[in-house]
Amino acid sequence: MLPQSPLLFYIEEIMGILRFRSILAIVLISACSSVFAACEQPLRIGVTANYPPMVFKQDERLAGIEIDLSRELQRLLECKLVYVELPFEQLLSALQTDKVDIIMAGLSITDSRKQSVSFAKPYMSLGQMAIIRKDSLTLHNKHPAAILAEGITAGYEEGSTGERFVERYRDTVELKGYPSAEVGLKKLQQREIDIFIHDAPTSWRLASSRDHLDLISMYKLLTREDIAWAVSPSKPELLVELNNGLDTMRTSGRLGDIISRWIPVTVEVENTGF
Helix, strand or coil: CCCCCHHHHHHHHHHHHHHHHHHHHHHHHHHHHHHHHHHHCCEEEEECCEECCCEEEECCEEECHHHHHHHHHHHHHCCCEEEEECCHHHHHHHHHCCCCCEECCCCECCHHHHCCCEECCCCEEECEEEEEECCCHHHCCCCHHHHCCCCCEEEEECCCHHHHHHHHHCCCCEEEEECCHHHHHHHHHCCCCCEEEEEHHHHHHHCCCCCCCCEEEECCECCCEEECCEECCCCHHHHHHHHHHHHHHHHHCHHHHHHHHHCCCCCCCCECCC
């Protein structure tokens, strides 16, 4: 057998490296194709535009934390977005029937919801708070739990985790549900109810709102909840991209900037644990 020439040896080495790089490129392209398959079509974002500052209408256009975050995702994922406005109670079924790809509506992670959807990493932690009228002097120094045991009338947003919380007081409190937080706050101002239970951002927003100067929040967390986006369990590649996007926004500071823009005033309190 003739000895192999140095030139032939180097040629074979180079060819081997090129074959390895070609295989690696094919693997990477395949991985990227599966990850970005969702971007072949516009991503359909399910929203309910009645929850300031999370999602609401401002001058007839969608605005809020979720909208700004979705636009940041659009830039990171290089996907087109289409917003699908639905009543809050229809969002989960829309995701399950493939009418939307992502729910971005200030959705709380709950055990029951985890049975039907996959949640991305939480991007906010908050909870339910109680809001009362400023002239309700007898209520100011009491714990919300004590107030809810006095036979008053309590309001909540239908389909929210606030509704689930007040249900435990059904035997002692008259409960009234409303389609949105804004309607509930108006009913509180009109004295139809004595107390309104809703997510912390609603309470924080009161501090800078001129429309609710007669209302005040009782800054005690009644629950502790994580807020996250939801996707169908059949789209794990999309969930990976959402989490990657969140990590990028968190590291760059964009996540905090967006939240601070819409919630300039927050009150940090401990969960009361009841």
